[in-house]
Amino acid sequence: PAGLLPASLFDRAQSWTLPPDANMAVLESDAIGCRVAMIDADAFAPRVVFWSADDLPIQVIAGEGEVAGAGAIELVVDHDGRGRYEASEELVFAPGEAREPTGVCAMQDDAERVDWGDHVPVGNLRVQAVVPGVDGCTAIDLVAITGDHGERMYLCTPPLELPFAVGDAVQVRREYASSSESVVITQLGDDLQPAQPLAELWVSRGAEAPALPGLELSVVPVYGCEWASDPCGAAVRGVSVVLGGPGYDAAQLSIGVATTSGSSEGDTWTVTLAHGQERAVLDDECSVGPDGLGYDIEMVAVHHGAQE
Template identity: 30%
Template sequence: MTLPRWLTTPFSTRPELRPGRALLTPTWLAALALLGVNDHLLKGSGLLPGGLTGKLSDLAGMVVAPALLAALLGLRTRRGLLFCHVAVGAVFAAIKVSPAAADAWSWLMGLVGNAWSITVDPTDLIALPVLALGWRALLPAMRRPAPRLQLTSRMAPRLAQLAAVCAGTSLSIATSSPNPPPGEEGDVGDVGDVGEWDTGVDSGIVYEDIDADAYLHNGSSADLIVRTRDLLPEVQIDCIAAEEDPGLLLSESLFGAGRTWSMPPNTNAAARDLSLASRQCYAVRVEGDSLVEPFILFWHASEIAVELIPGSIEDASQHRPGGVLLGADADGQVSVASSQREIVYEVDPFPPADAYYPGPDVERLAWSDPPLAGGAMQITNLDLGPDGCIGLEFDAGIDIPRWYLCLPADSFPFVQDQWITVESFASGDVLELTRVQGPEDVDPPPKVAMVVSRGREVPKFADTVMASKVVFDAAIAPDPDCGTVARPTEVSVRYEDGEVQVAKPGGQITLQGASTSLALWFAHAEERVILNPVCAEGPDELGLDFEVVAVRSPSQP
């Protein structure tokens, strides 16, 4: 097989390139037009979904940027062009996955007069393969020999290339408003795009107004770089519960990668991303290398309305209800100087010593697909694994895979060689195992039944009254890894006509009836008020998280 010449020819011996010619091709001009129209017309217009407009600029930029960079640097070899592609891809990937890289890029753009905001979003990396498509589409134009023209005729293409360079540079740096209306993705935006000179303002610069409810104001005398992190879209919170102590209950793991803002003095930046779904209450984590400590902004949607905020405010009386004013001390350390509403909370990493944490997921009830053979099955093998789960094998006359069942210790009432039936209810969240008579049993065995239940409701058992009561006065704290927060519950149970007994999460009780007893193991019994379903197991909604094993068996004589 013969390899293509571009793979076998050394970079140093390949023909000289002229990247400027690629800037006059229909492909490059179309990508540039898409970049400009998308950033300045489509974003925020509502004509296209926000997720689409957020990606269009990335895709167009992967075509526009490498050739433009090569033309600006005057590179003439494939090695130089390859360097431009790698550089563009590396920078793009870094600022999309690393908040530190996003901070550095925002600072660099601030040095040249463009205050940027960058949304750290790894899903944007789907644009990287377009670099290869741009290389393949534009390289032939760069290699094409220059026609022999008179001096006056040669000037026209060069002027056109110069115009393309200027337009490409302008559209690549200048971006749309940082706060598009709901439904638009704020991928990269300025705190306030630099406008025309205005001698009525001391700085000589006009900053675009922004749409925001809560917003940050740089009241210091130096440029400030901060990162605002919205709650992950999947996170659910009970606003009343979270309001008790947002600095403690809203832990870092609940927030996304965020947006990095480069803010010149007196400028404003929206605290939250308006393109995200509406909530009854909002929380934003604010971080930055120059901040003394990160802090949490928390407010109800009805508390602060979205309105047009001036891009720059020099008169303190002009601040709106959502203003959070940042100031710096003599050492340049930035902190909150004041806020128009009481929405600022210090991050508290030290919960009370007696705080209740959500029950560990390792203690959850779990099982593989149950062997629903439709009849009695004999337990032929029963092993207790190192993770505490039971491995069961059956002989039912058909091929049934090994079944795994994870339960509290000592709650499984059956042994090897016994015959049982297995039934599944409530979409698989309730199992009932019952001991039955086998072919070799002379007499019917004692009736033993086990019910395993998980979900958002207290299960119902025959002859049993069970209810849960949330313990509202207990101190609570987030799960250290996932951020989920739950209140403990007490479970009261009465079996047949016996007395009421109370159990707590993780507890076990046994109730005696006339001829049978009911043993209960409570793996989870809590009310979840903040939920991160990305990493938390159990129900995917706020509310009761209840997991119990119930075993009914004959009373001991």
């Protein structure tokens, strides 16, 4: 595990001079949960040390200073001047570097994530203009159904064919689940009800797969992908999404590849996974995406209803 914790994740170093038989607390005695520190000393190799408040043996070391307790480590200098750490094997790890993943396990580019800018106008609106940008973001100009007040929104997604065109009436809304959020654009008919057949765009991101109507989505690890450290120090591994549902063909999504699944009723979903990772270590001041540990899922989906 130490290979997934680069030095950049640790706080500023503190140093002490310890005389023989003295001991010193590396962490405050009231520290709770799982904690980790990097320690180094003259004649000692650097080590990454894990402490947990749960079920660690007590090791008593005779000396002066802090009273030794759970998770104690003894620094011993051999007769030849080399230092060693006396502690349980589960506690002390040699730091190292994780291998750079390649192929389907390669680090995912944050530039490929979905986005919808700072402002999303909601309600029943008419599409006045659609302007694709060279950066992968599309500007969509929208005006009120009755009136000339206009607003612009942006959608940044993998390449896709929008299910609406200039002049169409659409409903724009925000959808929120327990750990994800989506922008949904639905084409409307002349009566300002969802058009038949249905044509709808979903752009989603969060710590879980979105709840797409009629589909069942499951997040699964990508076979053969191990944990690796990204430029922000986060420990990540690639994940994929398996889609299916009653009457739908099952399919597994790959990053950046549009996958179409049809139902026995004639509905079709075309889904593209823009970003899919699981994160076990996170620097939320540097990393993009959800603030917590766990899944980091972003996708875009186009739903076409069955012809009546």
